[in-house]
Amino acid sequence: MNPVLSLVVPVYNLELYVQRCLQSLVDQTLADIEILAVDDGSTDDSPALIAEFAARDGRVRHVRKVNGGHGSACNAGIEQARGKYVVFVDGDDWLEPDTCAFMVERAEQTGADLVMGQLKYFFADGRTDHHNPLPLQSEQTLDGAGKSELFRNWATPNARLYRRTMFEDAAVRFLPGIIFADVNFCPKSYLAAQRIHYVPRPLYNYDLTRPTQSMKQTDKRVMNVVPSLRDMLAFYRAKGAFEPWRDELCTYTVRHCVSWFERVKLLGDMDRTVALRELMAVLDDHFGDGWTGEPLETFAGRRKALLIRAARALDYRPLPALWELPSRIAAADDRVERVLGSPLSAWQGMKQRVKSRLFSALSV
């Protein structure tokens, strides 16, 4: 007999956390579950801990695989899942005891393919906060406008319950082998779900206290967002859904590309002009000039939109040099000040005034 819910838990080197996560799952008030703890090639004590849980509780299954990244681990869980519904819980996060019962109950009541809620953030200083993926105050099944709103907000596969039949389409998967697989997966799930139900209640405890083990900001893997977005857009085209969802997809893609501008700025091991071209080509290839107007200004603001449009006209060539300019000027000032033996107060003041006027002019 298949369980009502499959909990997919991707784990990679999470020995300090995985016990908290798995304990929160075996302690769920909803007993009719299976827990697929997917060890993504961990090199620490995580596999032993998973094995202990599996030995203690027959509902826990230890899925082992070679390391392939978060998305690949989620996919492995999807392939093994037998439940009517699927929930993803990262191995360093955890759920409150009644979360699964609540989500399944809502799915059954509403017939939703996708139930989504809020995340509760836990910060290092002990604070907590709620992250709401949608600016909605009340529980509701999303209509057209509500679905559109999904594309304007940050996507996460967590705090969500999926009807497993959504995954019968083998294209509804995380793009494996990349980071930012969430960016790729979420819009696919919005299309695959016929009915999406939103509840304004925290359904997921998200640990932000963990010392960062993610890549350095200068790592060129930040450019993984490019294949992530391209694959997602190709999915919509393959389903014949690109045109009906064009505006939403444009919004979603602009939002990510504009945000990634700041990451490209910090790139250390890749030519930043090349990176910018690669990133923004996603927009050009799918939306032509259509993204440079209102969608761009919505997320970038007028000043930054102007800058991006100008940079685009020049094939993004001047931007890296522009990014360097303040530090180059500061270094030159420093050298002059050292030679003179006194600060260049008047010069600094003039620079500040020029900068303010320039920005003010650009804002008009």
Place this chain on the structure above:
Amino acid sequence: MSRRLRGFVPSWFFAPYAGSADMDLYKRLLHAELDFDVVQVRQGAKDPRVLGLRGAATFQRFEVETDHRQPRTRTVRDDFHRAVIGRFQAQPSGYDFLLSHSNEVPSHAAALACKRLAPELPWVAYFGDLVAKNPYVRHLPEYPLNDEDCQTEALTLEHADLVICNNTYQRDAMCSGALARFADKVRVIPHCFEPALYPAAPPPISGSGKFTFMHLGTLYQVKRRAEPVLQAVERLLSVYPSYAGRFEVIFYGGAVPAPDLQAWWSMRHRDHVRFEGAVPYLDSLGLMQQAGALLLIDGMFTEAEDGVAASPFLPGKLLDYLGARRPVLGVTMARGPSADLLGALGHLHGDARPDKVAWLMKRCIDGRVSPDYAQLEPYTARAVGKQMEAAIREVVKA
């Protein structure tokens, strides 16, 4: 039965002073069936209990009075050197071998002078630590006479008949570059612990009933700091709040380095950590027996910052920890003698990432560590003493 041999031993540090350097050579010679005339520097407080131990060795000690607090000055070194040579010249034919011990390195310099006076006398030199390749030195703002020590190390490797190191990483680091040709004359004999030094019935664990992590020994301003453990306490209590009040971490030692004090002040859970003063060596062994787990913090060097891929240090304290038969949690470099030994004996070790240390602490508190105390025999002072004796006899016979 082989005849008893008599050795002349310049050793700046030696028992009954009870610092770790004082105890190092004493413990490893205690069970050798040999006689030793030891010339040592008079240190601070003695612990007469130390010399009450019965072993196979006999020790006749000669103390040099000088300013023991300033070993890195010319005057003090000259005092020691003169005293050693004077004592040796009084009876140069009365010995079968020379044995010198660093630290301090002037012990070797004095032995070299003796060797030059009696070239036929076999010379065994034991290095507690490496000198020229010591990765701490570049982090010390002032370290006088280091060039002299490096030169002494090289001369000792060249002229000693046998060199003893306490681990293979130390040997490999010392015998690298131009000194690689001396690697063949190095014998590795590990540090040891003396079971008889531990209280037969350790005093009961005081107070709270909490699980107690204990660190005994000196923390440094750089590289060997408490901070990874302090951060780990924060991590553990952040991820598992139910562990609050269930454990404490106690650092016994001298002055707490300012960066560690600052880190402690900024902790959310600093009530779980306290710093206590230094404890006399023998008392520290009794304390170790009371610990829930013993914390070892090695110098955390990196290839990028220090050019060091493996730790060259085997802390003598680690062997004392092992002798206390309590679980040990080592914050160590991935490669090095501490990691090798702790791994082989079923203790826990990991790098300085707070999550890693927190996880190892959790394992200790949960009782998820099973050291293999049956494998400790090779690290007893008796076993090591026999190795020392065999090495010395080999050189004398040759």
